[in-house]
Amino acid sequence: MLKILIADDEILERKAVAKIIKGSKLDVTVIGEAPNGRIAIEMAEKFKPDIIFMDIKMPGTDGVQAVKAIKKFDPGIRFIMVSAFNTFEYAKEVMQQGVKEYILKPSSKRDLLDSLQRVAEEIISERKQQEEQQNLRKNLNRAVSIAQKEWVSSLLMNQVQDMTFDEWSQLLGVEITSGYMMLFTLKPTSETELTSFEKEKWYNWLKKTLKSIVVKHEIMVGAIMDTQVPVLFLCKISAEKNQFRTNAETIIENLYLLFKKENMKADMRIGIGLPYTYAHELTKSYHEAVLALEELLKTPNRKFLFSSKQGTAYEMPSDSEIMKVEKKLLDSVRQGDVNQVMLIFDSFVSKHGTLDAKTSFIKKSFDELFILISRMLHDLGINSERIPNLEDSGDIRTLLESGKTHLLAVVQHVQVWRNNHAKGMLQKAKDYIETHYAEAITLESAAEYVELSPFYFSKLFKDRFGLTFIDYLTEIRIKKAKAEMLDPGKSMKEICYSVGYRDPNYFSRVFKKLTGLSPSEFRKATVK
Structure with missing residues (x-):
């Protein structure tokens, strides 16, 4: 219902206008009457009417002065000017304030209601457009958020290969020459586990804060899994090491300053992968961020750690075929195809050099693989808590057998889920x-x-x-x-x-x- 204020120094005129409005079928209500321009200004600020019937000639502050003053603090209020003077100068002065409606005293009931209806319809139409735009913006933001989560999720599982940085540049409207991943996690400062509410609160804070402080990059925030959140940074900066580290450290420092103010009962840790100049290599950056975070969690006093290609801890396979095999393996696990999984697993192991490789290197490769599988199970809605953990005895033959046993348990779990739960959900x-x-x-x-x-x-x-x-x-x-x-x-x-x-x-x-x-x-x- 629209709110109406009537401003006129003649009490009989105010009462007559109010009576006509109250007797109409329009969805409006009279919220007050003002005997002069000064009081009209005060009432407009206090009651925030939608429409004001404003007499032009009033003692003290006249109608034109009142319109100017009101528009300064509330430009959305509409005015219907009322005057006994049919002169162009009066009409011209109020039109300069954006006022479209001008009726003469004594005005007929029909003229008054027609004028009111035109203004009311204009307000309702504008509000409807604003609401539609807000809904459209809300739905668009939601769609973009979903698309970003799904793209990052697909990227982590090496299922997106066809998007180049040039295409990202065209899509986002900014130049993109490189990209890298950060993996964030929240670690409780006490033995008490974080609640779902606390995790969700941190996740929403992280998304909002990153988007406010990261101005030189485009970011895509992935879905939260337990307490881990992958974030993709697409940037114009060179992938050259020093420039990349300087920019990343600036982002992290600003983030930690704001994190301290939140007083969360947890520490935030960040693993950072290396930058790459080809989009299809971003999966490597994620793998590096995973391993950097694992190493970081062994060091209680450090907040973040960059990946390094120097040393066993961050060494990545050079053969791109490994990633292709990994993708096939993930697809077969999702299908619950035991025979195919076992065949592809043997191929996956052979790509790492099997017995010629270091046990620690194989273990880390397995850890990466099972982290990806764990994320996939999470996205499918499969509870993986009953699946036994991968054991590391230090012997490479035992490790390989343990990896195969663990993978077999995962596939069998997926089979049961597909045959029962998934079938019902679909x-x-x-x-x-x-x-x-x-x-x-x-x-x-x-x-x-x-x-x-x-x-x-x-x-x-x-x-x-x-x-x-x-x-x-x-x-x-x-x-x-x-x-x-x-x-x-x-x-x-x-x-x-x-x-x-x-x-x-x-x-x-x-x-x-x-x-x-x-x-x-x-x-x-x-x-x-």
Whole structure:
């Protein structure tokens, strides 16, 4: 309901205007009356009306002066100027203040209400546009956040190979020449474990703070897993070591200064991977950040640690085939294919030189692999607490056997999940689509409904039903549309809206693509 203030030095005029407004069917209410411009200013500041009926000629502060003063502290208030003087100079002066409505005394009831209705409709229309823009911005921000999490998650599992820095530059509108990963973790300062609320609070703080202090880079914050958060930094700076370290240290120092003010009952630790000039190499930077963080957690007094290619602790395989094998292995684990996993695992081990390699190097390679698998299980919603940990006896043969046993336990766990829990969740998702097909449902909303990440929900849905989410949704909508067409009393536009489409032309194109006939042609062929 819009709030109205009436400012006029003539009490009978104020009462007459108020009576007309109160007797109208418009969704408005009179919140006060002001006998002069000075009081009108005070009441406007106090009650914040939406519309003010303002008499131009009043003793002391006149209507034009009052409009100027009010617009300084609330430019959104609309004015309907009222005057017994039909002169251009008065109209010109109020028009310069953005006032569009001007009515003469004595004004008829019709003129007054027509003027009020025009202003009210303008306000309502503007507010509706603002609300739509806010919703659009909110949905866009949410979509961007989801996309960033999924891209980082895909990157960590070496499943994104086709995005170059040039393409990122075009997409983000800034020059990108290199990128690197940081891995953040929160470590409690006491023996008490962090609560889910504390972790989520830190995660939200980290996202917000990084985006406020990182000005020279573009960042993508991945999903939190337990207390670890991967962050991708895309930057214009050279990948040259000293420049990279200087910029990263500045970010970290500023971050820690703000972290201290939060008084969290935990310490924040950061492992930093090296920068790379090719996007497909960013997985290496993540692996390095993981290993740097592991080393860092052994040192109680250090807050962050950079990866170094010097020494065994941070040595990375030089053969790119290792990453390809790793990707195949992760895909096979997700499918629960024991035979394929065992074959690929042997290939993975052979890439590391097996018996010729150092035991510590193999152990760290296994640790990296199982960290990636653990993240994948987490995103799938699989509880991996019952899977035995990888044991390190110091003997390379025992280590390899332990790695294979551990991997086999993971795959068997995934098999059970796929046969039971996943099957039920995907059927639940299918039922959700069939119930809500007429609404603006998305892959993200369906994934959220079954508590899976959109990335894995999409993969599992395609594996299970042989169709992508959008293809299945389209199939359901067109099937329902065909059934609706049997009712000759329903127009094509009605049918279009009833099955979830908002654009009849787009509905027609989709229908023809799927059936080979336009909706009208299909109806003629089926309805006799």
